[in-house]
Amino acid sequence: MTEPTPSGSTDTIAFIGGGNMARSLIGGLVARGHDPGRIRVAEPVESLRAALATDFGVQTFEHARDACDGATQWLLAVKPQVMRQVCMDLAPVAQAQSPLVLSVAAGITAGQLQRWLGGSRELAIVRAMPNTPALLGAGVTGLFASAAVDATQRKASTQLLAAAGTTVWIDDEAQMDAVTAVSGSGPAYVFLLAEAMQQAGESQGLPPQAARALVQQTLLGAATMLARLEDPAPVLRARVTSPGGTTQAAIETFEAGGFQELVGRAIAAATHRGRELSATND
Numbered sequence: 001m002t003e004p005t006p007s008g009s010t011d012t013i014a015f016i017g018g019g020n021m022a023r024s025l026i027g028g029l030v031a032r033g034h035d036p037g038r039i040r041v042a043e044p045v046e047s048l049r050a051a052l053a054t055d056f057g058v059q060t061f062e063h064a065r066d067a068c069d070g071a072t073q074w075l076l077a078v079k080p081q082v083m084r085q086v087c088m089d090l091a092p093v094a095q096a097q098s099p100l101v102l103s104v105a106a107g108i109t110a111g112q113l114q115r116w117l118g119g120s121r122e123l124a125i126v127r128a129m130p131n132t133p134a135l136l137g138a139g140v141t142g143l144f145a146s147a148a149v150d151a152t153q154r155k156a157s158t159q160l161l162a163a164a165g166t167t168v169w170i171d172d173e174a175q176m177d178a179v180t181a182v183s184g185s186g187p188a189y190v191f192l193l194a195e196a197m198q199q200a201g202e203s204q205g206l207p208p209q210a211a212r213a214l215v216q217q218t219l220l221g222a223a224t225m226l227a228r229l230e231d232p233a234p235v236l237r238a239r240v241t242s243p244g245g246t247t248q249a250a251i252e253t254f255e256a257g258g259f260q261e262l263v264g265r266a267i268a269a270a271t272h273r274g275r276e277l278s279a280t281n282d
Protein backbone atom coordinates (compact mmCIF):
# COMPACT_ATOMS: atom_id res chain seq x y z
CA MET A 1 0.00 0.00 0.00
CA THR A 2 1.24 3.51 -0.78
CA GLU A 3 2.02 5.51 2.36
CA PRO A 4 0.93 9.15 2.34
CA THR A 5 3.60 11.85 2.38
CA PRO A 6 3.73 14.23 5.40
CA SER A 7 1.50 16.57 3.39
CA GLY A 8 -1.05 13.76 3.18
CA SER A 9 -0.83 13.09 -0.55
CA THR A 10 -0.28 9.67 -2.12
CA ASP A 11 -0.31 11.11 -5.65
CA THR A 12 2.66 11.28 -7.96
CA ILE A 13 2.87 14.68 -9.65
CA ALA A 14 4.52 15.17 -13.02
CA PHE A 15 5.56 18.75 -13.77
CA ILE A 16 5.90 19.38 -17.49
CA GLY A 17 8.32 22.28 -17.72
CA GLY A 18 10.81 22.99 -14.95
CA GLY A 19 11.22 26.77 -15.36
CA ASN A 20 10.46 29.69 -13.06
CA MET A 21 6.88 28.85 -12.09
CA ALA A 22 7.44 25.10 -11.71
CA ARG A 23 10.47 25.78 -9.53
CA SER A 24 8.45 28.09 -7.27
CA LEU A 25 5.67 25.50 -6.90
CA ILE A 26 8.06 22.61 -6.32
CA GLY A 27 9.94 24.65 -3.71
CA GLY A 28 6.66 25.35 -1.93
CA LEU A 29 5.56 21.70 -2.04
CA VAL A 30 8.85 20.28 -0.76
CA ALA A 31 9.11 22.91 2.00
CA ARG A 32 5.65 21.82 3.18
CA GLY A 33 6.62 18.16 3.46
CA HIS A 34 5.56 16.76 0.11
CA ASP A 35 7.74 13.72 -0.63
CA PRO A 36 10.20 14.79 -3.39
CA GLY A 37 10.25 11.15 -4.48
CA ARG A 38 6.66 11.67 -5.64
CA ILE A 39 7.51 14.71 -7.73
CA ARG A 40 8.76 14.24 -11.28
CA VAL A 41 9.82 17.04 -13.59
CA ALA A 42 10.21 16.98 -17.38
CA GLU A 43 12.51 19.75 -18.55
CA PRO A 44 14.63 19.88 -21.71
CA VAL A 45 17.28 22.19 -20.24
CA GLU A 46 19.93 20.05 -18.53
CA SER A 47 21.12 22.77 -16.13
CA LEU A 48 17.56 23.35 -14.88
CA ARG A 49 17.06 19.61 -14.37
CA ALA A 50 20.30 19.38 -12.39
CA ALA A 51 19.37 22.37 -10.21
CA LEU A 52 15.91 20.95 -9.43
CA ALA A 53 17.34 17.56 -8.52
CA THR A 54 20.05 19.08 -6.31
CA ASP A 55 17.92 21.73 -4.63
CA PHE A 56 14.75 19.70 -4.01
CA GLY A 57 15.62 16.01 -4.53
CA VAL A 58 12.94 15.54 -7.20
CA GLN A 59 13.21 13.09 -10.10
CA THR A 60 13.94 14.75 -13.42
CA PHE A 61 13.40 13.65 -17.02
CA GLU A 62 14.32 15.05 -20.39
CA HIS A 63 11.06 13.97 -22.04
CA ALA A 64 7.53 14.72 -20.87
CA ARG A 65 6.19 11.25 -21.61
CA ASP A 66 8.72 9.63 -19.26
CA ALA A 67 7.70 11.97 -16.42
CA CYS A 68 3.97 11.47 -17.05
CA ASP A 69 4.04 7.70 -17.29
CA GLY A 70 2.22 6.50 -14.15
CA ALA A 71 1.76 9.96 -12.64
CA THR A 72 -1.75 10.59 -11.30
CA GLN A 73 -1.52 14.38 -11.47
CA TRP A 74 0.07 16.36 -14.29
CA LEU A 75 0.98 19.99 -13.84
CA LEU A 76 1.58 21.64 -17.19
CA ALA A 77 4.05 24.51 -16.67
CA VAL A 78 5.31 25.25 -20.16
CA LYS A 79 4.83 28.53 -22.01
CA PRO A 80 1.45 29.07 -23.72
CA GLN A 81 3.26 29.15 -27.07
CA VAL A 82 4.34 25.49 -26.79
CA MET A 83 1.36 24.09 -24.88
CA ARG A 84 -0.45 22.82 -27.97
CA GLN A 85 2.51 20.71 -29.13
CA VAL A 86 3.29 19.47 -25.62
CA CYS A 87 -0.32 18.33 -25.11
CA MET A 88 -0.58 16.70 -28.52
CA ASP A 89 2.56 14.67 -27.78
CA LEU A 90 1.04 13.58 -24.47
CA ALA A 91 -2.47 12.83 -25.79
CA PRO A 92 -2.08 9.03 -26.04
CA VAL A 93 -0.76 8.81 -22.45
CA ALA A 94 -3.50 11.17 -21.21
CA GLN A 95 -6.21 9.06 -22.81
CA ALA A 96 -4.73 5.85 -21.40
CA GLN A 97 -4.13 7.13 -17.86
CA SER A 98 -6.85 9.76 -17.40
CA PRO A 99 -4.82 11.87 -14.94
CA LEU A 100 -5.96 15.02 -13.18
CA VAL A 101 -4.49 17.70 -15.47
CA LEU A 102 -3.58 21.09 -14.02
CA SER A 103 -2.30 23.88 -16.25
CA VAL A 104 -0.72 27.12 -15.07
CA ALA A 105 -0.39 28.57 -18.57
CA ALA A 106 -1.71 32.09 -19.06
CA GLY A 107 -4.65 32.30 -21.45
CA ILE A 108 -4.86 28.67 -22.52
CA THR A 109 -8.40 27.43 -21.86
CA ALA A 110 -9.64 24.14 -20.43
CA GLY A 111 -11.40 23.50 -23.77
CA GLN A 112 -8.15 23.89 -25.68
CA LEU A 113 -6.32 21.55 -23.31
CA GLN A 114 -9.12 18.98 -23.63
CA ARG A 115 -9.00 19.20 -27.43
CA TRP A 116 -5.20 18.94 -27.63
CA LEU A 117 -5.02 16.08 -25.13
CA GLY A 118 -7.20 14.33 -27.63
CA GLY A 119 -9.38 11.27 -27.81
CA SER A 120 -12.90 10.56 -26.73
CA ARG A 121 -12.31 10.51 -22.99
CA GLU A 122 -13.19 13.75 -21.22
CA LEU A 123 -10.38 14.69 -18.89
CA ALA A 124 -10.50 16.39 -15.50
CA ILE A 125 -8.81 19.72 -16.19
CA VAL A 126 -8.04 22.45 -13.68
CA ARG A 127 -6.64 25.80 -14.68
CA ALA A 128 -4.45 27.22 -11.94
CA MET A 129 -2.92 30.68 -11.92
CA PRO A 130 -0.31 30.84 -9.15
CA ASN A 131 2.41 33.43 -8.64
CA THR A 132 6.11 33.22 -7.82
CA PRO A 133 5.83 33.96 -4.05
CA ALA A 134 4.74 30.29 -4.09
CA LEU A 135 8.43 29.54 -3.58
CA LEU A 136 8.10 30.87 -0.02
CA GLY A 137 4.58 29.52 0.53
CA ALA A 138 3.38 33.13 0.25
CA GLY A 139 1.66 32.88 -3.13
CA VAL A 140 -1.98 33.00 -4.15
CA THR A 141 -3.55 30.81 -6.82
CA GLY A 142 -6.76 31.34 -8.76
CA LEU A 143 -8.34 28.00 -9.73
CA PHE A 144 -10.98 27.01 -12.27
CA ALA A 145 -12.32 23.46 -12.71
CA SER A 146 -13.73 21.97 -15.92
CA ALA A 147 -17.04 20.08 -15.72
CA ALA A 148 -15.28 16.69 -15.52
CA VAL A 149 -13.48 17.56 -12.25
CA ASP A 150 -15.11 15.74 -9.33
CA ALA A 151 -15.13 16.79 -5.67
CA THR A 152 -12.11 14.62 -4.81
CA GLN A 153 -10.08 16.09 -7.65
CA ARG A 154 -11.11 19.59 -6.66
CA LYS A 155 -9.91 18.90 -3.14
CA ALA A 156 -6.66 17.41 -4.44
CA SER A 157 -6.08 20.53 -6.57
CA THR A 158 -6.71 22.80 -3.58
CA GLN A 159 -4.26 20.74 -1.48
CA LEU A 160 -1.63 20.80 -4.20
CA LEU A 161 -1.77 24.57 -4.66
CA ALA A 162 -2.21 25.24 -0.93
CA ALA A 163 1.46 24.33 -0.61
CA ALA A 164 2.11 27.52 -2.59
CA GLY A 165 -0.06 29.77 -0.41
CA THR A 166 -3.76 30.64 -0.42
CA THR A 167 -6.23 29.50 -3.09
CA VAL A 168 -9.28 31.18 -4.64
CA TRP A 169 -11.74 29.21 -6.81
CA ILE A 170 -13.26 31.06 -9.77
CA ASP A 171 -16.57 29.85 -11.27
CA ASP A 172 -16.38 31.69 -14.59
CA GLU A 173 -13.39 30.64 -16.68
CA ALA A 174 -13.43 33.94 -18.60
CA GLN A 175 -12.30 35.62 -15.37
CA MET A 176 -9.04 33.64 -15.30
CA ASP A 177 -7.44 36.24 -17.57
CA ALA A 178 -8.22 38.92 -14.98
CA VAL A 179 -6.81 36.67 -12.24
CA THR A 180 -3.65 36.34 -14.31
CA ALA A 181 -3.45 40.10 -14.77
CA VAL A 182 -3.96 40.89 -11.07
CA SER A 183 -2.13 38.17 -9.13
CA GLY A 184 -0.23 36.02 -11.66
CA SER A 185 1.65 39.02 -13.02
CA GLY A 186 1.13 41.08 -9.85
CA PRO A 187 4.44 40.37 -8.11
CA ALA A 188 6.21 42.01 -11.06
CA TYR A 189 4.25 45.24 -10.48
CA VAL A 190 5.39 45.27 -6.86
CA PHE A 191 8.99 44.63 -7.90
CA LEU A 192 8.71 47.49 -10.40
CA LEU A 193 7.50 49.76 -7.61
CA ALA A 194 10.42 48.58 -5.46
CA GLU A 195 12.87 49.39 -8.25
CA ALA A 196 11.36 52.85 -8.75
CA MET A 197 11.36 53.64 -5.01
CA GLN A 198 14.97 52.46 -4.69
CA GLN A 199 16.11 54.65 -7.59
CA ALA A 200 14.16 57.64 -6.32
CA GLY A 201 15.58 57.20 -2.81
CA GLU A 202 19.10 57.12 -4.20
CA SER A 203 18.35 60.22 -6.29
CA GLN A 204 17.44 61.98 -3.05
CA GLY A 205 20.87 61.11 -1.65
CA LEU A 206 20.28 57.84 0.24
CA PRO A 207 23.09 55.23 0.15
CA PRO A 208 21.95 52.19 -1.95
CA GLN A 209 22.06 49.76 1.00
CA ALA A 210 19.98 52.06 3.17
CA ALA A 211 17.48 52.68 0.35
CA ARG A 212 17.14 48.93 -0.21
CA ALA A 213 16.49 48.22 3.48
CA LEU A 214 13.94 51.05 3.70
CA VAL A 215 12.06 49.98 0.55
CA GLN A 216 12.02 46.28 1.43
CA GLN A 217 10.64 46.69 4.91
CA THR A 218 8.16 49.37 3.82
CA LEU A 219 6.62 47.05 1.21
CA LEU A 220 6.63 44.12 3.64
CA GLY A 221 5.14 46.21 6.45
CA ALA A 222 2.40 47.70 4.25
CA ALA A 223 1.52 44.28 2.77
CA THR A 224 1.38 42.79 6.27
CA MET A 225 -1.01 45.54 7.38
CA LEU A 226 -3.24 44.89 4.35
CA ALA A 227 -3.26 41.16 5.11
CA ARG A 228 -3.67 41.28 8.89
CA LEU A 229 -5.84 44.29 9.62
CA GLU A 230 -9.54 44.62 8.88
CA ASP A 231 -9.17 48.16 7.56
CA PRO A 232 -9.29 48.51 3.78
CA ALA A 233 -6.48 50.14 1.78
CA PRO A 234 -8.02 53.66 1.64
CA VAL A 235 -8.31 53.77 5.46
CA LEU A 236 -4.72 52.58 5.93
CA ARG A 237 -3.58 55.16 3.40
CA ALA A 238 -5.45 57.97 5.15
CA ARG A 239 -3.63 57.15 8.41
CA VAL A 240 -0.28 57.81 6.72
CA THR A 241 -1.42 60.98 5.00
CA SER A 242 -1.18 63.95 7.37
CA PRO A 243 -3.06 66.96 5.95
CA GLY A 244 -0.56 69.25 4.29
CA GLY A 245 2.26 66.79 4.97
CA THR A 246 4.82 64.83 2.95
CA THR A 247 2.57 61.91 1.95
CA GLN A 248 -0.09 64.24 0.62
CA ALA A 249 2.55 65.90 -1.56
CA ALA A 250 3.52 62.51 -2.99
CA ILE A 251 -0.06 61.23 -3.45
CA GLU A 252 -1.09 64.41 -5.24
CA THR A 253 1.85 63.93 -7.59
CA PHE A 254 0.81 60.31 -8.26
CA GLU A 255 -2.79 61.39 -8.90
CA ALA A 256 -1.76 64.24 -11.20
CA GLY A 257 0.20 61.65 -13.21
CA GLY A 258 -2.90 59.44 -13.58
CA PHE A 259 -1.69 56.63 -11.31
CA GLN A 260 -5.06 54.86 -10.85
CA GLU A 261 -5.86 55.06 -14.56
CA LEU A 262 -2.38 53.81 -15.42
CA VAL A 263 -2.80 50.76 -13.16
CA GLY A 264 -6.21 50.17 -14.75
CA ARG A 265 -4.72 50.33 -18.23
CA ALA A 266 -1.84 48.02 -17.28
CA ILE A 267 -4.17 45.38 -15.84
CA ALA A 268 -6.50 45.69 -18.85
CA ALA A 269 -3.49 45.16 -21.15
CA ALA A 270 -2.45 42.04 -19.24
CA THR A 271 -6.02 40.68 -19.32
CA HIS A 272 -6.20 41.32 -23.06
CA ARG A 273 -2.83 39.62 -23.58
CA GLY A 274 -4.18 36.49 -21.86
CA ARG A 275 -7.02 36.33 -24.39
CA GLU A 276 -4.55 36.86 -27.22
CA LEU A 277 -2.33 34.05 -25.96
CA SER A 278 -5.33 31.74 -26.18
CA ALA A 279 -6.32 32.86 -29.68
CA THR A 280 -2.85 32.98 -31.23
CA ASN A 281 -1.70 29.62 -29.90
CA ASP A 282 -4.84 27.66 -30.82
Ligand SMILES: NC(=O)C1=CN([C@@H]2O[C@H](COP(=O)(O)OP(=O)(O)OC[C@H]3O[C@@H](n4cnc5c(N)ncnc54)[C@H](OP(=O)(O)O)[C@@H]3O)[C@@H](O)[C@H]2O)C=CC1
Pocket residue numbers: 016017018019020021022042043044045048063064077078079080082086104105106129130131132184185
Ligand atom coordinates in the same frame (compact mmCIF):
# COMPACT_ATOMS: atom_id res chain seq x y z
N1 LIG B 1 6.56 33.05 -14.15
C1 LIG B 1 5.44 33.36 -13.51
O1 LIG B 1 5.41 34.20 -12.60
C2 LIG B 1 4.15 32.65 -13.86
C3 LIG B 1 4.05 31.84 -14.97
N2 LIG B 1 2.87 31.19 -15.25
C4 LIG B 1 2.78 30.31 -16.41
O2 LIG B 1 3.70 29.26 -16.18
C5 LIG B 1 4.14 28.77 -17.44
C6 LIG B 1 5.66 28.69 -17.43
O3 LIG B 1 6.16 29.99 -17.21
P1 LIG B 1 7.64 30.20 -16.66
O4 LIG B 1 7.95 29.17 -15.65
O5 LIG B 1 7.76 31.62 -16.32
O6 LIG B 1 8.46 29.88 -18.02
P2 LIG B 1 9.88 29.24 -18.18
O7 LIG B 1 10.31 29.48 -19.58
O8 LIG B 1 10.77 29.67 -17.06
O9 LIG B 1 9.60 27.66 -17.97
C7 LIG B 1 9.07 26.81 -18.95
C8 LIG B 1 10.05 25.67 -19.13
O10 LIG B 1 9.43 24.65 -19.92
C9 LIG B 1 10.43 24.11 -20.75
N3 LIG B 1 9.85 23.34 -21.85
C10 LIG B 1 9.66 23.70 -23.14
N4 LIG B 1 9.15 22.66 -23.86
C11 LIG B 1 9.03 21.62 -23.00
C12 LIG B 1 8.57 20.28 -23.13
N5 LIG B 1 8.16 19.80 -24.29
N6 LIG B 1 8.59 19.49 -22.05
C13 LIG B 1 9.01 19.97 -20.87
N7 LIG B 1 9.45 21.23 -20.67
C14 LIG B 1 9.47 22.05 -21.73
C15 LIG B 1 11.19 25.33 -21.20
O11 LIG B 1 12.43 25.00 -21.81
P3 LIG B 1 12.97 26.00 -22.97
O12 LIG B 1 13.34 27.27 -22.29
O13 LIG B 1 14.14 25.26 -23.53
O14 LIG B 1 11.85 26.18 -23.94
C16 LIG B 1 11.33 26.09 -19.88
O15 LIG B 1 12.48 25.69 -19.16
C17 LIG B 1 3.63 29.72 -18.52
O16 LIG B 1 2.59 29.10 -19.22
C18 LIG B 1 3.15 30.92 -17.74
O17 LIG B 1 2.02 31.52 -18.36
C19 LIG B 1 1.78 31.29 -14.43
C20 LIG B 1 1.83 32.07 -13.33
C21 LIG B 1 2.98 32.88 -12.98
Ligand SMILES: O=C(O)[C@@H]1CCC=N1
Pocket residue numbers: 106180184185
Ligand atom coordinates in the same frame (compact mmCIF):
# COMPACT_ATOMS: atom_id res chain seq x y z
O1 LIG C 1 3.97 36.96 -17.84
C1 LIG C 1 3.32 35.94 -18.04
O2 LIG C 1 2.77 35.73 -19.13
C2 LIG C 1 3.20 34.92 -16.94
C3 LIG C 1 1.77 34.69 -16.54
C4 LIG C 1 1.60 35.38 -15.23
C5 LIG C 1 2.95 35.71 -14.81
N1 LIG C 1 3.82 35.41 -15.73
